[in-house]
Amino acid sequence: MIETKQGLLESLLEQAITNARDTNKKQFISMTKEIDSVEPLYFFESAKDIKMDRTFWTSTSDQFYLVGVGSAFKIRANTDRFQVTEEQWRKILSEAIIHNPFNAPGTGMVAMGGMSFDPKKEKTNLWCNFDDSEFIIPQFILTKNKSNQFLTINVQVTKTDHPVQLAKALQQSVERLLKSSGKLPNGATIKARKEIEPEQWKNVVQLATDEIKQSKAEKIVLAREMRLKLSKEAEITAILSNFITSQTNSYIFAFEHGDDCFVGATPERLVKLENRQLLSTCLAGTAPRGKTSSEDERISKDLLHDSKNREEHDFVVEMIKKAIKDYCTDIQIPNEPVIYPLKNLQHLFTPVRATLQNGYSIFDIIKQLHPTPALGGVPRETSLTFIREHEQLDRGWYGAPIGWLDGNQNGEFAVAIRSGLIQGDEASLFAGCGVVKDSDPEAEYEETTIKFLPMLSVLGG
Template sequence: MIEVQEASLQSMLEKAINEAKQNHTARIMSMTKQINKADPIAFIGAGENLSMDRGFWGSTSEGFYIAGVGCAHEITAGSNRMDEAEKSWQKLRDEAIIHNPYKKPGTGLVTMGGMSFDPLSQRTSLWNNFPPLSLTVPEIVLTRSAENCYLTINVKVNGIDKASEITQRLNKLERSLLTHSSALPDDVTIEKKQEVDPESWKQTVRHATEFIKANKADKIVLARKLLVKLSDKSAVSTILYNLIEQQPNSYVFAFERNGDCFLGASPERLIKQEQEEVLSTCLAGTAPRGQTKEEDEQIAQSLLHDEKNRSEHEFVVKMIRQSMVHYCRAVNIPDNPVIYPLKNLQHLYTPVKAVLKEKHSIFDIIDKLHPTPALGGVPTEESLAFIREHEQLDRGWYGAPVGWMDSNLHGEFAVAIRSGLIQEKQASLFAGCGIVRDSDPDEEYKETGIKFMPMLSVLGG
C-alpha cells in the first residue's frame, strides 16, 4: 500500500500512471476526501441510467451507509474461494496508491459484494450474473456515518492513460452523482405472486424430519422461493429507501450485476471487523410481533422459553464459539440470549466478541462461520448434502455472506436473508426455516410465509 499524504486527483493519477509504466502492469489509485452531507439513496438513484453496476450497504441502527457506483476492479474466485479472494485483496491493497488521511470505516480502498451460499451446489441460469464470489471496488464510493460524509474515487490505470482525460471524466461523473435529485421514482405494485410447488416443499420437510429421526442430522435448514410479477421495472433506489424506512435494526444491502440486482434487509450479522477486534451474532429462533405491547411482550417471553427455538439458538451459539476460537482469542459470549425486535418478526439474539489472532483475517472467520446452523444445519456437511440433493431451488447468493471491507482493516458481512433477486419486472424472493425432529410441515410453511413479508411490503405487496 503506497500512502500519499498530499495530492490532487490529477497528480495522484499521474503518479499511478507512472507506476504502471515502470512496472508494466495496471495500478489502482484511490483518493478519499471529506464532503458535505449527501444522500446515499439519491447517489444510488443517480446511477440508475448510467449503465454502471451499483453496490449499497446500510447499517440502519448505526446510521452508516456505503453507496458505490461503477467498477474499478473485480475480485472473483472459484472453488477455493476464500483463499483466492484473500490473496487477491491483499495483493490489491499492497499495490494500490492510496490517499486517505481519515482512516474511517468505509473510506480508502473499499470492496463490496458477496458469494453464493454453496459453491458445490448446481447452478441455474437464474444467477448467471452472480459468480460464486464477486467483490467489486466501485469507481466512486459515498460513505456516510452519523457524523461525517466522504467520497472516494478509485480508478485502475495503465502506462498509456492520460491523467487529464481521466480527471475530467471522473469530475463530471462526481458532479452527476452528487447533484442528482433526491426525488424517488414511484413504487411499483405486485401484479401476481406464484408459490413454487408448496406441497412438494412440505414433502421435503417431512423427508428432512425422517432423516433427522434416523440420527443422520440434528437440524436441516430448508429454503423456498416465491415468484413475484411487478407492474413495472422497479427502481433500486426506491426499494432501498422503503427497506430502510420499514426495517430498522437491519442491514440493508444491494448488489447489482449486469442489470440484475440482489437486495434485502437482513437482521443477521455474520462478522464485523474493527482492526483486530471482531464481533459476530447468533440470531436464531423466530416469532411474529404482537399487535399490542402486551401481546408483543407475551410472544417474546414465549420465544425466550420455547424449547425448540432455544435449542435452535444453542446450535448457532455453539458453532460460532467453536469457529471463533480457531482464529481468535478473548472470545466473550453472554450466558443467555435476549430478544432482537424487527418490524415484522422478533428473534433470539446473542452477541459474540473476540480479538483476531495474528496472521488471521476476516476471510478466515467468514470461511469458518459460513454456513451457520441458522442457514445450513447441524452437522454442517450432512445438512448441506441433504440440501444439495433435495432442496428444489438454486439459492445463489441467498443465505450467503454479503458485505464490504476497506484497506484500513474495517469490514462487515451479514447473512443475506429477507432478500430477493430483482430482474426487470420479476422478483424471486427467498425464505427458509430450520427443520428439527418434531417440525410440522404446515407450521414451517407458515413461518417462511412470514419471512417473505419484509420484501413483499417494499414491492407493493
C-alpha cells in the same frame, strides 16, 4: 459542486501513469476526500444516469452507509474462494497508490460483494449474473460514517492514459453523481405471486424430519422461493427507501449485476471487525410480532421458552463459539438470549465478542462461520448434502455471506436473508426455516410465509 481536489487527483494519476509505463502493467490508484453531506439514496439514484452497476450497504442503527458506483476492479474466485479472494485483495492493496488520510472504517479502498451459499450446488439460470464469489472495488464510493462523509475515487490507469483528461472525466462523473433532483422514484406494486411447489417443499421437510429421527442429522435448514410479477420494472432506490423506513434494525443491501439486483434487509450479522475487535451474533428462533403490546409481550415470552426455538438458537451459539476459538482471544458470550424485535418478526439474539489474533483476517472467520446452523444445519456437511440433493431451490447468494472490507482490516458481513432477486418487472423471494426432529411441515411452511413479509411489504404487496 463538491471539490475533489482535482490537482491532487491529476498528480496521483500522473504518478500512476509513470508507473504503468515503467512496469508495462496497469496501475491502481485510490483517492479519498471528506465532503459535505450527501443523501446516500440520491447518490445511488443518480448513478443510473451514468449507467454503471450500483452497490448499496447500510447499517442504519450505526448510521453507516456505503454506496458504490461502477467497477474499478472485480475479484472473482470459483475455487478456494476465501483464500483466492483474500490473496487477490492483499495483492491489489500492496501494489496500489492509495491516498486516504482518514482512519474511519469504510474509507479508502473498499471491496463490496458476496458469495453463493453452496458452490457445489448445480447453478441455474436464475443466478447467471452472480459468480460463486465476486467482490467489486467500485470506481466511486460514498461513505457515510455517522456525521462524516467521504468520497473515494478508484481507477486503474494504463501507460497511454492522459492525467488531465482522465481527471476531468472522473470529475465530471462525480459532479453527475452529486447532482440530485431531490426526488426518489415511485416503486412498483405486486400484480401476481406464485409459490414454487409448496406441497413438494413440505414433503422435503417431512423427509428431513425422518432423517433427523434416524440420527442422520440434528438440524436441516430448508428454503423455498416465491416468484412475483410486478406492475412495472422495479425501482431499486424505492425498495431501499422503504427498507430504511421499515427495517431499522437490519442491514439493508443491494448488489446490482447487469439487469439483475440482489436486494434485501437482513437482521443477521455474520461478523464485524473493527480495530481487531470482533462481533458476531446468533440470530435463530423466530416468531411474529403481536398486534397489541400485550400480545407482543406474550409472544416474546413464548419464544424465549419455546424448546424448538431455543434448541435451534443454542446450535448457532455453540457453533460460533467453536468456530472462532482458534482465531480469537477474550471470547465473551452471555448465558441467555434476548429478544431482537423487527417490524414484522422477532428473534432470539445472542452477541459474541472477541479479539482477533494477529495473523488472521475477516475471511478466516467467514470461512469458519459459513454456513451457520441457522442457514445450513447440524452437522454442517450432512445438512449441506441433504440440501444439495433435495432442495428444489438454487439459493445463489441467498443465505450466504455479503458485505464489505477496507484496506485497514475493517469490515462487516451479514447473512443474506429476507431478500430477493429483482429481474426487471419480476422478482424471486427467498425464505427458509430450521427443521428439527419435532418439526411439523405445515408449521414450517407458515414460518416461511411470515419470513416473506419484509420483502413483500417493500414491494407493495
